[in-house]
Amino acid sequence: MLTILFDGIAYGMLLFILAVGLAVTMGLMNFINLAHGAFAMAGGYLTVVLMQRLDVPFLICLPVSFVVTGLMGAFLERTLYRRMYQKPHLDQVLFSIGLAFMAVSSVDYVMGSQQQIMQLPEWLKGRTEWWDGALGMGHYRLFIIAVCAALTVALQFVLSSTRFGSQLRASVDDSRVAAGLGINVNLIFALTFAVGSGLAGLGGALGAEVLGLDPTFPLKFMVYFLIVVAVGGTTSITGPLLAALLLGIADVAGKYYVPKLGAFIVYALMLLILLWRPQGLFSRQGGK
Amino acid sequence: MSKVPKMSQANVETTVLETHDLMKKFGGITATDHVSLKLRHGARHALIGPNGAGKTTLLNLMTGVLPQTSGQIFLQGEDISQLAPHRRVQKGLVRTFQINQLFDSMTPLETLAMVISQQKGGGANVWRPLGYRADVVQRAEELLALFHLTEVHNQVTSKMPYGKRRLLEMAIALACEPSVLLLDEPVAGVPAGEREELLRTVASLPKDVSVLLIEHDMDLVFDFAETITVLVNGAVLTEGTPSEIANDARVKAVYLGHGEALHHG
Amino acid sequence: MKVTPSSHFQSQLLQASRWKWQEWVGWILVFAAPWALPSHALIVNEMAIVALFALSLDLVLGYAGIVSLGHAAFLGFGAYASALFAKHVMPDPVIGLVWGMALTTLLGALCSATILRGSDLTRLMVTLGMALILLELANKLDWLTGGSDGLQGVLMAPLFGRFEFDLMGQTAATYSLTVLFLLFLAVRHWVHSPMGATVKAIRDNRLRASAIGIHANAKLAVVYTVAACLAGAAGALMAQTTGFASLDVFALDRSADVMLMLVIGGVGWLYGGLLGAVAFKFMHDFISSITPQYWTFWIGLFLVVLVLVGRDKLFKPWKWGRP
Numbered sequence: 019m020l021t022i023l024f025d026g027i028a029y030g031m032l033l034f035i036l037a038v039g040l041a042v043t044m045g046l047m048n049f050i051n052l053a054h055g056a057f058a059m060a061g062g063y064l065t066v067v068l069m070q071r072l073d074v075p076f077l078i079c080l081p082v083s084f085v086v087t088g089l090m091g092a093f094l095e096r097t098l099y100r101r102m103y104q105k106p107h108l109d110q111v112l113f114s115i116g117l118a119f120m121a122v123s124s125v126d127y128v129m130g131s132q133q134q135i136m137q138l139p140e141w142l143k144g145r146t147e148w149w150d151g152a153l154g155m156g157h158y159r160l161f162i163i164a165v166c167a168a169l170t171v172a173l174q175f176v177l178s179s180t181r182f183g184s185q186l187r188a189s190v191d192d193s194r195v196a197a198g199l200g201i202n203v204n205l206i207f208a209l210t211f212a213v214g215s216g217l218a219g220l221g222g223a224l225g226a227e228v229l230g231l232d233p234t235f236p237l238k239f240m241v242y243f244l245i246v247v248a249v250g251g252t253t254s255i256t257g258p259l260l261a262a263l264l265l266g267i268a269d270v271a272g273k274y275y276v277p278k279l280g281a282f283i284v285y286a287l288m289l290l291i292l293l294w295r296p297q298g299l300f301s302r303q304g305g306k
Numbered sequence: 307m308s309k310v311p312k313m314s315q316a317n318v319e320t321t322v323l324e325t326h327d328l329m330k331k332f333g334g335i336t337a338t339d340h341v342s343l344k345l346r347h348g349a350r351h352a353l354i355g356p357n358g359a360g361k362t363t364l365l366n367l368m369t370g371v372l373p374q375t376s377g378q379i380f381l382q383g384e385d386i387s388q389l390a391p392h393r394r395v396q397k398g399l400v401r402t403f404q405i406n407q408l409f410d411s412m413t414p415l416e417t418l419a420m421v422i423s424q425q426k427g428g429g430a431n432v433w434r435p436l437g438y439r440a441d442v443v444q445r446a447e448e449l450l451a452l453f454h455l456t457e458v459h460n461q462v463t464s465k466m467p468y469g470k471r472r473l474l475e476m477a478i479a480l481a482c483e484p485s486v487l488l489l490d491e492p493v494a495g496v497p498a499g500e501r502e503e504l505l506r507t508v509a510s511l512p513k514d515v516s517v518l519l520i521e522h523d524m525d526l527v528f529d530f531a532e533t534i535t536v537l538v539n540g541a542v543l544t545e546g547t548p549s550e551i552a553n554d555a556r557v558k559a560v561y562l563g564h565g566e567a568l569h570h571g
Numbered sequence: 572m573k574v575t576p577s578s579h580f581q582s583q584l585l586q587a588s589r590w591k592w593q594e595w596v597g598w599i600l601v602f603a604a605p606w607a608l609p610s611h612a613l614i615v616n617e618m619a620i621v622a623l624f625a626l627s628l629d630l631v632l633g634y635a636g637i638v639s640l641g642h643a644a645f646l647g648f649g650a651y652a653s654a655l656f657a658k659h660v661m662p663d664p665v666i667g668l669v670w671g672m673a674l675t676t677l678l679g680a681l682c683s684a685t686i687l688r689g690s691d692l693t694r695l696m697v698t699l700g701m702a703l704i705l706l707e708l709a710n711k712l713d714w715l716t717g718g719s720d721g722l723q724g725v726l727m728a729p730l731f732g733r734f735e736f737d738l739m740g741q742t743a744a745t746y747s748l749t750v751l752f753l754l755f756l757a758v759r760h761w762v763h764s765p766m767g768a769t770v771k772a773i774r775d776n777r778l779r780a781s782a783i784g785i786h787a788n789a790k791l792a793v794v795y796t797v798a799a800c801l802a803g804a805a806g807a808l809m810a811q812t813t814g815f816a817s818l819d820v821f822a823l824d825r826s827a828d829v830m831l832m833l834v835i836g837g838v839g840w841l842y843g844g845l846l847g848a849v850a851f852k853f854m855h856d857f858i859s860s861i862t863p864q865y866w867t868f869w870i871g872l873f874l875v876v877l878v879l880v881g882r883d884k885l886f887k888p889w890k891w892g893r894p
Contacts, residue, residue, distance in 0.1 A: 121871075
């Protein structure tokens with residue numbers, strides 16, 4: 019059972035890193051971006067290509083994915099997304115679904131529709147057993163947890179202790195007032211979107227082996243990201259973190275103990291939580 | 307379902323709307339501070355005070371748009387403190403908004419026909435088209451004429467000039483057949499030429515409708531009101547007849563302190 | 572419903588609900604289609620069903636203002652309910668249709684209690700979650716639904732005991748068109764009624780709507796439930812005229828496609844869904860004949876351009892008045 023918990027935590031932390039960009043974008047720009055998963059997919063495919071075609075070590079691929087998808091995000095934000103901020107949510111949904119469709123199709127065309135096999139480096143392939151096998155920690159999952167935990171700590175630090183962080187928090191609270199105080203809100207939007215996309219790309223690279231990488235990735239996992247944001251709320255990052263962990267553990271445990279029901283458990287759980295607390299489990303009142 | 311008490315039955319001294327110790331706090335800020343206000347039947351009651359005094363907040367509390375932190379609200383003797391906004395309207399408490407809140411895609415005729423249908427209990431009617439009931443259309447015609455909207459009755463609201471929109475704002479409220487009418491700065495932003503129309507209409511409201519008026523325009527206030535309540539920093543400073551208020555030193559201080567001249571005479 | 576207008580004003584109000592000649596002509600042509608073009612009868616049937624589905628989403632999106640990505644939940648529920656009814660209870664199409672509609676209405680009423688709270692994102696997730704749960708249920712309860720193979724062998728009895736559902740599809744097409752027309756009439760009537768006007772008011776200005784005594788949430792819940800009923804009808808027609816029900820009826824694609832149709836045709840007016848469904852079908856067939864595999868790319872591009880440029884600018888020549 020401890021192993022399930024461990025795997026669930028790894029899955030949850032991965033989901034968090036993947037979804038945190040979406041949560042912050044939603045809270046900051048009030049923008050429902052259903053194409054967020056495409057950035058994760060980009061990071062995954064980039065890593066696969068680098069590793070298989072160019073023999074780049076896995077560890078190098080991770081920061082590369084982050085930077086490249088971050089730049090992609092920044093570019094798209096400036097050119098396309100920026101025009102969508104004021105539009106009604108329906109338009110945003112349609113727009114981002116359109117982008118997602120385009121991404122899925124393009125990757126299918128270029129890379130083919132089969133699932134990509136990720137060859138993990140040797141040092142990640144092991145497994146450590148504790149307490150006579152009661153807890154089995156795969157090294158790969160351990161690595162995921164470590165990286166994601168480090169990123170989470172870094173994010174929290176940036177948010178609470180840096181100037182950028184406080185400007186970001188101010189802009190999330192009320193972007194008009196923040197602009198009035200002289201905060202360059204456009205720059206904050208661009209940077210945040212870029213970092214969020216970069217993190218998604220990093221998550222995609224990190225988690226491709228665990229989650230499975232094929233062109234339908236953005237659509238398959240979009241629901242999970244949305245669940246994390248809807249349940250966790252958009253006013254903090256601890257909210258989505260806890261929501262992601264909850265989701266990860268519930269999914270892994272559900273699929274192990276009641277395989278007949280599969281993903282049903284997760285959806286039902288989400289539905290019940292949202293019915294009980296429409297603003298999300300951890301939101302302050304008046305969240306978007 | 308008569309919401310408007312007949313004049314012969316009602317005692318002029320009956321209180322139709324009152325608040326008991328009404329409080330509203332936003333975090334550390336007290337927007338409404340122990341306000342106890344009585345609106346009498348047939349009243350022409352004005353609520354004045356400097357900007358930020360909490361007048362609109364008080365209106366929002368009365369109509370249920372904002373929940374109160376503590377205190378109670380009574381309409382015709384009934385406690386409506388926990389009632390949803392639309393229920394309070396159904397009991398006869400109607401308001402207008404400082405910034406026009408209209409139905410931009412509909413024409414004034416459609417808007418009023420819809421409101422009147424709703425008021426007559428036909429809001430859930432699906433069997434007949436809007437406009438089928440002659441009594442509804444007739445009432446709509448009356449209101450259009452009363453508010454000088456007849457010439458624009460078929461124009462889409464979003465395209466109407468501001469003054470006409472302001473008139474429609476009030477026409478909608480009247481179409482609800484209110485027993486208590488709360489007017490939030492009805493002449494705000496209305497160009498000088500159209501103010502007269504609006505002022506005359508406000509003055510000619512039926513006597514059994516009790517009116518609470520928020521206004522900054524002191525001409526209108528002193529012409530219109532029989533009672534004036536002064537609100538400062540969320541609390542009632544004083545209340546009295548127009549001449550009492552005009553000569554009250556504290557009120558003068560509050561207004562002169564903010565650079566506003568009080569009405570002369 | 573004939574009223575002699577007692578005044579100029581009354582006739583103006585009633586003018587909105589009168590039928591225009593374009594509508595008469597359009598419907599007559601549509602009904603003639605399966606008989607004038609027998610080889611296309613099956614396509615006409617398909618379009619009628621999709622148009623009904625789009626009309627139902629228009630109620631949700633255009634009139635109630637709810638962004639729903641899970642409307643296919645009702646389509647699928649109606650389809651499976653009717654298919655199972657035909658297989659296990661009785662194969663009469665009309666009774667099966669009514670059964671499917673009734674059950675889906677109940678589901679809609681249940682859902683409507685949940686979707687009115689929270690933000691747009693919450694609503695999106697709740698509607699999506701509903702559809703996903705139904706998909707999972709249909710998948711896992713395979714002893715009932717046939718699972719991923721779908722529910723096969725739904726044989727329908729002849730309509731009214733006389734008209735066989737043959738392979739030509741003309742009976743099916745006329746059946747579907749009739750149901751579409753009748754439900755369309757009902758919706759049209761509703762839109763022009765006082766209740767329809769109050770819903771339009773809620774859409775225009777929710778604050779003011781409750782300030783004139785309208786219970787917004789209650790009305791929106793009614794609209795959502797009615798929309799569910801219509802979608803259920805579309806699903807029932809689908810199962811009955813094609814003879815089977817499969818899992819992809821719940822898929823996100825369906826919900827996304829129908830939303831696109833509505834946006835093409837115009838959200839918030841009666842013919843938006845109907846015309847959009849037809850336009851979408853032509854677009855789909857045209858693009859698929861060129862690039863069958865990557866049609867989602869072009870649809871995605873179209874969506875992006877549509878939203879960036881704005882529907883009005885893109886379709887300017889098509890703007891011929893909104894009923």
